[in-house]
Amino acid sequence: MIESDVLDRVLNEARCHGAGFAEVYAEDRRNxxxxxxxxxxxxxxxxxxxxxxxxxxxxxxxxxxxTSDLSERSLLAAARAAADAAGSADGGSVIVALDExxxxxxxxxEVDPQAVPKARRVEMxxxxxxxxxxxxxxxxxxxxxxxxxxxxxxxxxSDGVFVTDEVTRVLFRVSVVADGDLGxxxxxxxxxxxxxxxxxxxxxxxxxxxxxxxxxxxxxxARPAPSGQLPxxxxxxxxxxxxxxxxxHGLEADHIAKGAxxxxxxxxxxVASPLVTLVDDGTVDGEWGTRSFDDEGQPTRRNVLIxxxxxxxxxxxxxxxxxxxxxPSGNGRRQDYESLPMxxxxxxxxxxxxxxxxxxxxxxxxxxxxxxxGGGSVNTASGDFVFGMRDAYLIENGQITEPxxxxxxxxxxxxxxxxxxxxGTDFSMGGPGTCGKDGQGVPVGTGQPTLRVSxxxxxxxxx
Amino acid sequence: MSExxxxxxxxxxxxSLIDTANSSEQIEVYISRGSSTEVxxxxxxxxxxxxxxxxxxxxxxxxxxxxxxxxxGTLDAEIASQVLAEARENxxxxxxxxxxxxxxxxxxxxxEQELWSDELESYPTxxxxxxxxxxxxxxxxxxxxxxxxxxxxxxxxxEGLVVTTTGIRRYGRSNSxxxxxxxxADDTDGTRxxxxxxxxxxxxxxxxxxxxxxxxxxxxxxxxxxxxxxxxTTVVLDPFVASQLxxxxxSTLSGDSVVRGRSLFADRVGESIAAPTFTLVDDPxxxxxxxxxxxxGEGLAARRNVLIxxxxxxGFVHSSYSARRAGEGTTGNALxxxxxxxPSAGCHALQLVPGDQAQADLIASIDDGVLIEGVSGLxxxxxxxxxxxxVGATGMSIRNGAIAEPVREFTIASTIQRLLNDxxxxxxxxxxxxxxxxxxxxxIRDVMVSGSS
Numbered sequence: 001m002i003e004s005d006v007l008d009r010v011l012n013e014a015r016c017h018g019a020g021f022a023e024v025y026a027e028d029r030r031n032x033x034x035x036x037x038x039x040x041x042x043x044x045x046x047x048x049x050x051x052x053x054x055x056x057x058x059x060x061x062x063x064x065x066x067t068s069d070l071s072e073r074s075l076l077a078a079a080r081a082a083a084d085a086a087g088s089a090d091g092g093s094v095i096v097a098l099d100e101x102x103x104x105x106x107x108x109x110e111v112d113p114q115a116v117p118k119a120r121r122v123e124m125x126x127x128x129x130x131x132x133x134x135x136x137x138x139x140x141x142x143x144x145x146x147x148x149x150x151x152x153x154x155x156x157x158s159d160g161v162f163v164t165d166e167v168t169r170v171l172f173r174v175s176v177v178a179d180g181d182l183g184x185x186x187x188x189x190x191x192x193x194x195x196x197x198x199x200x201x202x203x204x205x206x207x208x209x210x211x212x213x214x215x216x217x218x219x220x221x222a223r224p225a226p227s228g229q230l231p232x233x234x235x236x237x238x239x240x241x242x243x244x245x246x247x248x249h250g251l252e253a254d255h256i257a258k259g260a261x262x263x264x265x266x267x268x269x270x271v272a273s274p275l276v277t278l279v280d281d282g283t284v285d286g287e288w289g290t291r292s293f294d295d296e297g298q299p300t301r302r303n304v305l306i307x308x309x310x311x312x313x314x315x316x317x318x319x320x321x322x323x324x325x326x327x328p329s330g331n332g333r334r335q336d337y338e339s340l341p342m343x344x345x346x347x348x349x350x351x352x353x354x355x356x357x358x359x360x361x362x363x364x365x366x367x368x369x370x371x372x373x374g375g376g377s378v379n380t381a382s383g384d385f386v387f388g389m390r391d392a393y394l395i396e397n398g399q400i401t402e403p404x405x406x407x408x409x410x411x412x413x414x415x416x417x418x419x420x421x422x423x424g425t426d427f428s429m430g431g432p433g434t435c436g437k438d439g440q441g442v443p444v445g446t447g448q449p450t451l452r453v454s455x456x457x458x459x460x461x462x463x
Numbered sequence: 464m465s466e467x468x469x470x471x472x473x474x475x476x477x478x479s480l481i482d483t484a485n486s487s488e489q490i491e492v493y494i495s496r497g498s499s500t501e502v503x504x505x506x507x508x509x510x511x512x513x514x515x516x517x518x519x520x521x522x523x524x525x526x527x528x529x530x531x532x533x534x535x536g537t538l539d540a541e542i543a544s545q546v547l548a549e550a551r552e553n554x555x556x557x558x559x560x561x562x563x564x565x566x567x568x569x570x571x572x573x574x575e576q577e578l579w580s581d582e583l584e585s586y587p588t589x590x591x592x593x594x595x596x597x598x599x600x601x602x603x604x605x606x607x608x609x610x611x612x613x614x615x616x617x618x619x620x621x622e623g624l625v626v627t628t629t630g631i632r633r634y635g636r637s638n639s640x641x642x643x644x645x646x647x648a649d650d651t652d653g654t655r656x657x658x659x660x661x662x663x664x665x666x667x668x669x670x671x672x673x674x675x676x677x678x679x680x681x682x683x684x685x686x687x688x689x690x691x692x693x694x695x696t697t698v699v700l701d702p703f704v705a706s707q708l709x710x711x712x713x714s715t716l717s718g719d720s721v722v723r724g725r726s727l728f729a730d731r732v733g734e735s736i737a738a739p740t741f742t743l744v745d746d747p748x749x750x751x752x753x754x755x756x757x758x759x760g761e762g763l764a765a766r767r768n769v770l771i772x773x774x775x776x777x778g779f780v781h782s783s784y785s786a787r788r789a790g791e792g793t794t795g796n797a798l799x800x801x802x803x804x805x806p807s808a809g810c811h812a813l814q815l816v817p818g819d820q821a822q823a824d825l826i827a828s829i830d831d832g833v834l835i836e837g838v839s840g841l842x843x844x845x846x847x848x849x850x851x852x853x854v855g856a857t858g859m860s861i862r863n864g865a866i867a868e869p870v871r872e873f874t875i876a877s878t879i880q881r882l883l884n885d886x887x888x889x890x891x892x893x894x895x896x897x898x899x900x901x902x903x904x905x906x907i908r909d910v911m912v913s914g915s916s
Contacts, residue, residue: 038723040558046549047803049519049536062511068518068537085512118556141724177725177848184727186848219849227876227913228693258505260612262653338515375843377855381612381647381654384872386855388843407853408844410874410913412653459844459853459874461911463695 001026001164002052004101006072007156010054014079015158019058019086021319022079023157025295026052026070027337033147034118036125042143044118051337054078057319058086066338104165104292108285109196113148113170116197121146124200128209132176135213138220140184141177144209146170148197155297159322163297169194169288169443171432172205176212180220187215188390192288192432192443199286215372215391222403225392225460231367232409232456233360233395237428238372240446243278244348244435245378245385246413247271251305251313252331252343253320255380262383262414267311272417274309275353282330282346287445288432289346296332296341303329305348309418317343335440342437347445353423357450360422362398368458369393369400370409375433383413386459408459416453424450470622470634476538477626480522480547484628489565490547491523491631493760494538495802497621500588504595504614512592519802524550528559534803566761566783567629569793573757573764574748578637582665583618586640591616594642594666601675602644602659608686609679612645612656616666625762633762639753641897642669648682655688655871657681662753662897681836685857688869691914697832697887698875698910699825699861702894704835705815705902708882712743713810713900715847715879716770718785718796720808727850727880728776736776737883740818743771745780745796747811753897760799760806768794770810782808813900818889822904825888832861833870833912850878873914877907885909 002010007024014022031047052075053066063085065078125144132142148170156162175188189208193199234242247263255261263271272278282291282300291300296318304312316324317332320343333344361369374388386408393400429447477492484490496518503510520543521534531553533546599614620638625631643660659678661669700708720726728736737743747756747765756765761783769777780796781789785808797806826834837857844853853876860867877885890904 034556040560041556042558043805044531044553044556045805046533046546046553047535048542048546049803051536059508060505061509064511064513064515066515066517081514085514087509118553122556143723179724183850184725184848186846225853225876227874227911228916230916258612259610260647260654338517340511340513375840377839377843379656379839381656382871383653384839384855384857386840386843386874388840388853406844406846406849406851407876408840408855408874410840410855410872412872457690457873457913457915459855459876459913461853461876461878463693463911 001028001152001154002070004162006075010075010079011156011158013076014054014056014083016080017058017083017087019056019083021057021158023055023155024052025337026154028152029149031147031149033145034121034125035145036129037143038141039129041122052078053337054082055340056082056086061086062340064340099160099162101162101164104163106166106292107168107194109168111197113168113197114150124205128174128205131206132174132209132213135210136178136217138178138180138217139176139213140179142174144174146172157297161297163293165293167194167291168196170197170199174209174212176216178216178220182220185216185219187212190431193286194288194290195286218403219405222405224462225404225407226368226458226462227460229455229457231364232453233364233367233369234373234451235371236357236424236426236450237430237447239370239451240349240430240448241373241376241387241433243350243448244345244444244446245376245387246411246416247278248345248348249378250380250383250413251315253314253316254343256314257320260381263311267313269311270309271311271414272306272309273420275420275423276306276309276417277304277351278306278348279304279351280315280331280345280348284347284445287347287429289444294330294332295334298328298330298332300330300346315343315345317341333442335442339440342440344437344442345435345444349429349447350449352425352427352449355422355424357424357426360424360450360452361395361400364395364398364452367395368404369395378413384410385413386410404460410457410459416456419454420451421454422452426450470624473624474626476540476543477624479540480543481626481628483547487526489525489628491565491625491627493521493623493625493799493802495519495621495623496538497619499619500591502591502595502616504592504599507596507599509592510613520546521802522546522550523805524554525563525565526554528561528563529554529557530560530563531557532805562784562788564783564787565627565629566631566763566793568631569763571764571766571795576748576750576755576757578755578757580638580665582667583638583640584620586666598642598644598671598674601671602646602678605675605679606683608648608683610647612647614644616642627762631762633758635756635758637756640666642671642674644674644678646678646682648686650686655682655685660897662895684859685869685871688857688871690872691833691860691870691912693913693916695909695911697829697906697908699822699832699834700905700907701834701836702892702902702904703896704838705905706896706898706900707838707841709743709813709815709900709902710898711841711845711847711879713813716779716810718779718781718789718808721779722785722788725848731776732778734776735774737771737774738886739774740889741771741774741883741886742816744769744814744816745810745812746814749812749814751895752812752814752901753895754812754899756811759795760797763793763795765811766795780808780810782806810899815889815902817891817893817903819891820888822890822892825890825904825906826861826866827864829861830863834859834861834866835875847879850880852877852879852882873912876911876913882907
C-alpha cells in the first residue's frame with residue numbers, strides 16, 4: 001500500500017515537533033452485502049474504502065489526522081496536521097528506523113468470498129426465507145443477509161513496528177417475525193466467521209433459519225417475565241456477553257488509568273467466584289474477534305484476566321503497556337482508519353467448570369433460564385450492567401417450563417461475578433458480536449459454559 | 464441552495480455519472496464531504512485531538528424494478544465510475560420490486576433555515592481546547608467530591624448533494640457542535656457517574672455553567688443510592704430519558720416498518736394510541752433541533768409532520784419508496800447513514816409538544832414514584848416489533864410529593880403500547896438535546912419497577 005521509504009518520511013514528519021511516538025495505520029477495505037427481506041432481494045451493495053490515519057503521541061496528548069488519499073503528499077499533510085494537533089515537545093527530532101516488515105499470517109481462507117457469485121448468495125438467502133416460512137403459518141416476515149469483508153492493513157510506528165496483515169470475515173443473519181393473537185414476536189440468529197465461505201459447509205443455514213422461526217413462534221404465547229431477584233441459569237455459548245459487560249470493559253487499561261472502573265487497583269484480589277477463570281484470546285481459530293495482529297501492530301495473544309476468581313491482569317494497548325514498561329497484550333483495536341485505537345476485547349470467554357449442565361437446571365427450584373441473550377451495556381465506573389434476554393423460560397421445580405417475553409436483566413459486575421455458584425462442563429463459543437465503545441464498533445467473540453448466578457434482578461412486568 | 468463555485472465540482476462529478484443513464488435506468492448519485500474536530504481534555508491537558516476529513520459517493524441504480532447500490536470513500540472520478548459499474552452489476556442480482564423507484568420532485572419548497580454557522584466554521588482551534596478545559600475546571604470547582612472522567616468539544620460540518628435522473632438536484636450544508644463532560648463521584652460501595660452538555664449553533668451559545676452544574680448534580684445526587692423495592696408505580700422520565708423513549712416510538716412509526724409488517728401501529732391510523740396529552744411531531748424545520756435539516760436523504764424538502772395528535776395516530780414517516788408502496792405521499796423522511804447507506808424511512812427531529820407544568824409541580828402531585836434520570840440497555844431490552852420495553856435505570860425516589868433518596872440498579876418495564884396510554888402528564892420543560900428527539904418531562908403510571916424482592 002505504502003512504500004517503506006515513504007513511511008520513513010511520513011513518520012519523521014509526524015515527529016517534526018519532537019513527539020515521542022508516531023504511527024501510520026493504512027487500510028484498504030472491500031465489502032459485499034446481499035440483503036433479503038419481504039420475500040425479495042432487498043439490496044445488493046458493494047463498498048470500497050481506503051485511507052490512512054496518522055497518530056502522534058506527545059506526552060499525555062495524542063494528535064490524530066486521516067486521509068483517504070494515500071499519496072505521499074497527502075500522507076505528509078496528515079502527518080503535519082497530527083503533529084500540530086499533538087503540540088510541541090522539548091525533545092529534538094529522531095530519525096525512525098523501521099524493523100524488517102512482518103507479515104501477519106492473514107486469515108486462513110479456503111473459499112474466497114469474493115469468488116462466490118452473487119447469484120449463489122441470492123440462492124442461499126431465498127432458501128433461508130423459504131425454510132423459515134415453512135416452519136409455522138404464524139411466520140409473517142423474514143429478513144436475512146449475507147455479507148463479507150476483506151481488509152488489508154499496514155501499520156508502521158516510530159518504535160520500529162512494521163506490519164502488514166489481511167483479514168477476511170463473513171457474516172450471516174436472519175430475523176423472523178411471527179404474528180399471533182397477542183401481537184407480533186421476533187426471533188433472530190446469526191453466524192460470524194473470521195475466514196472464508198467454507199464456514200457454510202460446517203454450519204447449516206437451514207438450522208439457523210429454523211431456530212429463528214421457532215424462537216419467534218414460541219414467544220407468541222410467552223408470558224410476561226417476572227420482576228425482582230431470582231436465580232438465573234444461562235445456556236452455554238450465549239452468555240459470554242454477561243462477562244463482556246460485567247467485567248470485560250472494566251478490565252480495559254484506559255478505564256483503569258482514569259479510576260473509572262470498579263476493578264482499578266484490585267490485581268491479586270478475589271473479584272469473582274473461585275469457579276471463574278476468564279480469558280481474552282485474539283488467536284482462536286475462526287472466531288469473530290480473531291486477528292494475527294491488533295490494530296497497533298502487536299501480535300494478539302491469549303491473556304488470562306481472572307484465574308480461579310483472582311484478578312490477574314488488565315487488557316492493554318501499546319502506549320499504556322509501553323509507559324508501564326510491560327509487554328503489550330494485543331488489545332489495541334480500532335473500527336477503521338478514521339478512528340483512534342483504544343483498549344478493546346477480542347474473544348472473551350470463561351473456561352468450563354465441573355457441574356453437569358442438567359444438574360444446574362434441576363437443582364434450581366425457581367428461576368429463569370436464558371437460552372439466548374441479546375446485547376448488553378455497562379457503566380464501568382459503577383459496575384452496573386444490563387443484558388437482554390431474547391429467548392428465556394421460567395424454571396419451576398428444577399424444570400424448564402414456560403417461555404418468557406423479552407426484557408433486560410440488571411446487576412452489578414463484582415456482585416454478579418461472585419454470585420456465580422455453578423459452572424458447567426459444556427463450554428462453547430457464541431455468535432458474532434459488535435462491541436461499541438466511544439462510538440466505535442469492533443467485532444468480538446464471547447463464550448462460556450452453562451452457568452448459574454444465584455441472584456439477579458429480572459426486568460419483567462409480572463409481580 | 465443553488466449551485467456555486469464551491470460545489471460545482473461536486474455537481475460535475477454527479478452529472479458525469481447521471482449522464483450515462485440509458486433509457487430504462489434511473490440513477491441517483493449522493494455525495495457528501497465533511498470535516499470534524501474532537502478535542503478531549505483530561506486533568507487540564509489535551510488527551511487527544513482528532514482532526515478528520517471524509518468524503519464519499521453512493522450510487523443507486525434502478526432498472527426495471529431491480530435496485531443495486533455501491534459506494535466508495537473517495538471522490539476520485541475514476542473510482543466513482545467503478546462505483547457506478549458495481550451498482551449496475553448489483554442490479555442484475557436483485558429481485559423485481561414493483562414499487563422500486565427514485566424520488567421525484569414533489570413541488571414542496573425547502574424551508575429556509577440557518578443550518579450553517581460561519582462563527583463555528585471560523586472558531587479557533589485553541590479556543591475549542593480552552594472551552595473544554597474551562598468546562599472541566601468549572602465542574603471540578605463546583606464540588607470537591609467530583610472527579611472528571613473526560614471533557615469533550617466536538618464539532619462537525621458537511622455538505623451533501625443528491626442528483627437523480629428523475630429531476631432531483633439539490634445541495635445542502637450544515638454544521639453543529641457540542642460540549643460535554645462525564646463526571647465521577649466516589650461512594651462507599653462504588654462510583655456514581657453523571658454527565659452534562661451544552662449545545663448551540665456555535666460555541667457562543669453554549670451554557671457552560673449549566674453543563675458543569677448538570678454534570679455535578681447528576682453524579683452527586685446518586686451518592687448513597689440503593690436498590691428500590693419492586694412495585695408497580697408512577698415514574699417521571701426527565702427530558703433526557705423521555706427523549707430516548709421518543710426515539711423508540713419514532714422507530715415504530717417508520718413507513719418502512721409499516722409496509723414490511725413490522726410496525727406495532729400499522730392499521731391504527733385515525734385511532735387513539737396514546738393519552739390525549741400526547742402530541743408528537745417530527746419537525747426538522749425547527750432550527751433549535753440538533754438534527755434540523757432542509758433536505759431528506761433523497762433530496763426532497765424536509766418538512767413538519769404531525770405523527771400523533773392528542774393521542775390519535777395521524778400517520779407515518781415515509782421515504783418515497785414506503786410512501787409509494789403505502790399508496791400515500793412522501794413525507795420527506797428518507798434518512799441515510801452517510802454515503803455508504805441506502806435511504807430508508809425514519810424521523811428527522813422528533814419533538815413532543817410540551818404541557819404547562821414544571822417538573823417540580825409534576826412531582827408534587829405524586830405520593831409514591833421514581834424520577835428516572837438515566838436508562839441503559841435500550842438496544843437489548845426494547846423490542847419495537849413486539850413492544851416489550853425493559854431498561855436499566857437510575858434516579859430518585861419520590862415520596863409524598865417530594866424528591867427522596869437516590870436509587871440505582873433496577874429496571875423499569877412495560878410495553879410501548881401501554882406506556883403511551885399510561886402517560887398522565889407532559890411537562891413544560893422541553894429541552895433541546897444533541898439527539899434526534901427532544902422532550903419535556905413525562906409522567907407515566909403503572910410502570911413496573913424491578914429492584915429488590
